[in-house]
Amino acid sequence: MTSLQTWPLSLLLVIAVHCSNSLEDNKIPSLCTGSPGIPGSPGLHGSPGQPGRDGRDGRDAQPGEKGERGDGGEPGHPGVRGITGDRGDPGEKGERGNPGECAVAPKSAFSAKLSESRTSPLAVGDAVSFDKIILNEQGDYNPETGRFTCRVPGVYYFAVHATVYRSSLQFDLIKNGHTVASYFQIFGNWSKPASLSGGTLVHLIPGDQVWVQMALGEYTGFYSSSKTDSTFTGFLVYSDWKNSAVFA
Numbered sequence: 001m002t003s004l005q006t007w008p009l010s011l012l013l014v015i016a017v018h019c020s021n022s023l024e025d026n027k028i029p030s031l032c033t034g035s036p037g038i039p040g041s042p043g044l045h046g047s048p049g050q051p052g053r054d055g056r057d058g059r060d061a062q063p064g065e066k067g068e069r070g071d072g073g074e075p076g077h078p079g080v081r082g083i084t085g086d087r088g089d090p091g092e093k094g095e096r097g098n099p100g101e102c103a104v105a106p107k108s109a110f111s112a113k114l115s116e117s118r119t120s121p122l123a124v125g126d127a128v129s130f131d132k133i134i135l136n137e138q139g140d141y142n143p144e145t146g147r148f149t150c151r152v153p154g155v156y157y158f159a160v161h162a163t164v165y166r167s168s169l170q171f172d173l174i175k176n177g178h179t180v181a182s183y184f185q186i187f188g189n190w191s192k193p194a195s196l197s198g199g200t201l202v203h204l205i206p207g208d209q210v211w212v213q214m215a216l217g218e219y220t221g222f223y224s225s226s227k228t229d230s231t232f233t234g235f236l237v238y239s240d241w242k243n244s245a246v247f248a
Helices: 003-024
Strands: 109-113 132-135 147-149 154-175 178-185 194-204 209-214 220-223 231-239
Antiparallel strands (some): 109 132, 154 194, 154 209, 154 220
């Protein structure tokens, strides 16, 4: 067989080998071109991936510049009052303070008696002047007029003790011209002196006056001697401290 006769056969073998290799490589040779295939259906979603690692913080970074101070905010509404807490333990005893000044209690007291020269009969309405002072430290009693004048407001007790001899006696305890109490003793032909005593509490304010006054003209039997006395006594029981100058 001549070379010209074998040439077609050799060409077919080359083409056959070439096509065989292309099919194995899943490639379509240009000489064997086919129609495009139909697009496939979308695939299913894949499963979630693993969480990524935390990022690094900025501790190694350079600090930023300080910003400007902002404006103050509006005050908030007061909160609800909290529950009262438990009582705390007693604190330690403090140091002793310096001694303070003592308050001086107001005082007022007097006592006076009739001297023998003042036992002459007195007229109705006369104040009895107990002229011999026993005690009158504050000077609130005047022996010339027989009147006590209040200086410290409060409650006072006044007492009168009269010796009566061969005469009846009636006298009144007077406050600012008004009778507070009356006392009476009638003579009963006794051969020895008798006694008539009485007392009462009176509330006074500064300027008030108290005295003993004769009540009846024929009953004036005040008596005094070296052996017996007639006395007028008064003293402050307690002060009305809110109105007292001592505590002002």
